[in-house]
Amino acid sequence: MPEQPDHLIGSMPDAAGHFGIYGGIFASETLMAPLAELTEAYDTAMQDSQFQAELDADLQHYVGRPSPIYHAERWSRENGGAQIYLKREDLNHTGAHKVNNTVGQALLARRMGKTRVIAETGAGQHGVATATVAARFGLKCVVYMGEVDIKRQEANVYRMRLLGAEVRSVKSGSQTLKDALNEAMRDWVTHVDDTFYIIGTVAGPHPYPAMVRDFQAVIGREARQQMQQDYHIMPDALVACVGGGSNAIGLFYPFLDDREIAIYGVEAAGEGLASGKHAAPLCAGRPGVLHGNRTYLMEDDGGQIIETHSISAGLDYPGVGPEHAWLKDIGRVKYVAATDDEALDAFHTLTLTEGIIPALESSHALAWAAKLARDMPADQSVLVNLSGRGDKDMHTVAALDGLTL
């Protein structure tokens, strides 16, 4: 196991975008100059107090931050064991954590003089969050979405269209998130001059994993302060779901140097890790290169990317952010998995006991948190990132109950 640096915060990535052996830039030559330009623009913006002020103002007045932390007392009591707290990213404008990042990248796009933004989306949350900020800033917006996902997330497709975005169906490969990402990259390479690619997760070539993390780290910064101010404690454990891993890194990052806090990333075990039908590269994959970075992947013996399975479109991705790959290898974060059934069970339980309908993605984190809490004493606490709300999943859950909405 590689050694952990004394201070994890600020230690990665290196100048070339590496998190240990992961990350980097694995992109075609045409994108190398635009990526360098983006890195420079981002570094400059982060040093610029005016940019920070704009970002903070938008997060407060447009997104609705800070999002509260809610003590799920009834659920904790019925579950038994530790107290469960929820970071309510589901209360953000557009209903998920994704908007924290799209606001930041859209401000950057405007600063760079780009007039068109593109995005990939799985569950549609990032697509909606991108279409939303594009509408606000008057940017042309194209969202790539796999045909399979378009069918299971119709409501979000309609929302994006209402917001003025063009949703382009991707019919290549497995027709899910990874193929949408391929297609968005192809668009970017063709329109590099006027287009800004808003990647929705902490993956892709440098600077995306670091940039998206920095925009999402507002979650953990707030949470660290709120737990102390509102509840006068520090959590004993953190739990978040991991698809690409943006909500997870957003919560985890500001806590990385609090070594006494256990951190868990929950991948989608689909029909079970043993079934092979899952989306858990950190738990059951191996390192490789895809979508511009080196990371853990779901791949076959020949290095071909294999199709993933998860009930939640947002976790249905064969890769994961390179920082998670590094955090796994150094042992700072423990990566586990929850099955479709476990996630559904947590979805229903939280809805019935707390009156909060969580996204299916977040339900994976809830499922693991409930399990974890049961083995902890009642005076300890678990903080879960409730990354999104479940309105978009009504069709999926209803279909499992034999209903068509």
Next chain:
Amino acid sequence: MSRIQNTFSRLREHNRCALIPFITAGDPDASVTVPLMHAMVDAGANIIELGVPFSDPMADGPVIQQASERALLHHTSVRDVLEMVRHFREKDAETPVVLMGYLNPIEITGYEKFAQAAATAGVDSVLTVDLPPEEAEDFTRIMRQKDIDTIFLLAPTSTTERIERICAVSSGFVYYVSVKGVTGSSSLDITAVTAKLNTIRLHTALPVGVGFGIKDAATAKLMAATADAVIVGSALVSRIAAHQDNPAAILSEVSELLAAIRKAIDE
């Protein structure tokens, strides 16, 4: 002297431009690839670029994506591709073969193991689209140890600094991507390409090939006036797609198009 150097120096003596067709190995199935490689040499190809299929070909347009999908339907692997090259070498010891693809299938094989197997099979060079020089130090060193040339891409967006850096680590030839876009894109701007080639030539003595936007004999002819090699991919692969159930038609159609391009660039 390597096969690639040999090929270019012979062509230079006669003031001819190299013609480099691209096909995806195993498209539409393994039995077509080697006969097609021989047929392309007969039709005037000087170097063959053989695509290694990958599930997520981010730099390719729909035509070559679908070629990869067809090849992967029957699980064409890196090992299968090398076996095709070995088979090709039984009858052709001269025509250079360049493998073109993405890093992951090579990475999972292991650089050393891949380099050894590729050299044994008779591969001359490898071009990995998603591996820029920044990440390619080990890769380049290990390939060179086995006398396998490493070809890198240059693009319209490449800065002078990058052109310098990329030329320094390239061997065999330099591949200029003539358009901002994926393979099979249209709208090639000959004037802009010519200007960029002139800049590139200030930094390297290597031959410069041009690809990504050459779809017919006419564009190939225009390009051949300034480039050392023209690379034709999607135009050929779409002929393969059109006749995927008829191997004889694939051979004749691809040969016919290639011969027409050969004739045009030699005029």
